Amino acid sequence: MADFELLKNAMGDLDEDTVKEILEQVMADGGAEASAALDACQKGMDIVGSLFESGEYFVGDLIYAGELMTDAVAILKDALVAGGSGESKAKMILCTVKDDLHDIGKNIVRSILEAAGFEVLDLGINVDPADVVKAAKENDIKIVALSGVLTLAIDSMKLTIDAFKEAGMDDVKIIIGGSPVSEIVCKNIGADAWAHSPQTTVSICKEWANI
Numbered sequence: 692m693a694d695f696e697l698l699k700n701a702m703g704d705l706d707e708d709t710v711k712e713i714l715e716q717v718m719a720d721g722g723a724e725a726s727a728a729l730d731a732c733q734k735g736m737d738i739v740g741s742l743f744e745s746g747e748y749f750v751g752d753l754i755y756a757g758e759l760m761t762d763a764v765a766i767l768k769d770a771l772v773a774g775g776s777g778e779s780k781a782k783m784i785l786c787t788v789k790d791d792l793h794d795i796g797k798n799i800v801r802s803i804l805e806a807a808g809f810e811v812l813d814l815g816i817n818v819d820p821a822d823v824v825k826a827a828k829e830n831d832i833k834i835v836a837l838s839g840v841l842t843l844a845i846d847s848m849k850l851t852i853d854a855f856k857e858a859g860m861d862d863v864k865i866i867i868g869g870s871p872v873s874e875i876v877c878k879n880i881g882a883d884a885w886a887h888s889p890q891t892t893v894s895i896c897k898e899w900a901n902i
């Protein structure tokens with residue numbers, strides 16, 4: 692079994708060589724521990740976030756951490772998305788909400804949804820509520836997934852949900868995700884569901900799409 696404590700700390704220390712060595716070993720062993728490895732990397736990102744908050748790391752370190760996490764996901768991707776049919780079954784929208792530029796988590800969720808058979812219209816980052824509504828209308832989409840990691844992303848998620856209500860599109864189901872999201876946030880802003888894990892996202896969206 693891989694040393695996930697070491698992996699978490701190596702990610703927190705931005706020790707690229709150790710992170711990649713452990714992840715390549717996970718894949719060489721068949722990838723069964725890929726989900727646990729992703730989890731350890733994410734905990735390492737929490738360490739990066741804390742060191743940024745305490746003033747030990749700077750924005751340049753966050754950028755480097757972002758690149759390292761993207762590389763980590765690329766190494767694990769084949770094992771993370773294994774088991775999907777690959778056939779496109781239902782269309783949905785995914786984006787990072789207005790004023791939030793973080794997209795690593797969104798991109799992971801997208802890979803896993805696509806592997807599960809969804810055709811994902813990825814609107815990118817910093818997406819205006821009106822643009823999400825417009826894309827849903829134009830493409831006749833009934834499932835929307837909103838991502839955000841900044842605390843202020845919650846406000847943008849609410850504005851996006853309100854924009855759907857104002858457009859009379861109550862039949863569109865909206866799931867929210869990202870680190871600041873929780874059951875309480877979900878209730879408060881009127882989302883239909885919330886999740887942290889991409890796998891839970893897939894189960895909820897499959898239920899909604901009836902597939």
Ligand code: B12
Nearest residue numbers: 737740753754757792793794795796836838841842868869
């Ligand atoms: C890397 C990083 C960056 C990179 C982002 C690169 C990129 N391409 O995304 C860069 C350098 C650009 C960046 C910028 C900034 N950042 Co930053 N960043 C981070 C860091 C270290 C990691 C984020 C990350 O990628 N995590 C790993 C991914 C895999 O996790 P995730 O996003 O949570 O996604 C998972 C789940 O949440 C879920 N999920 C994600 N999306 C969705 C969607 C749905 C629908 C579902 C169901 C699930 C789901 O699935 C994913 C996989 O499990 C975090 C610290 C942290 N602990 O998160 C700070 C952090 C988010 N950043 C922070 C800050 C302050 C900033 C800046 C303001 C810094 C500055 N002064 O400029 C800017 C903001 C820019 C902006 N307007 O968005 C703060 C936010 C504080 C807050 N509470 O609002 C954090 C928490 C750091 C901290 N502790 O201070 N950042």
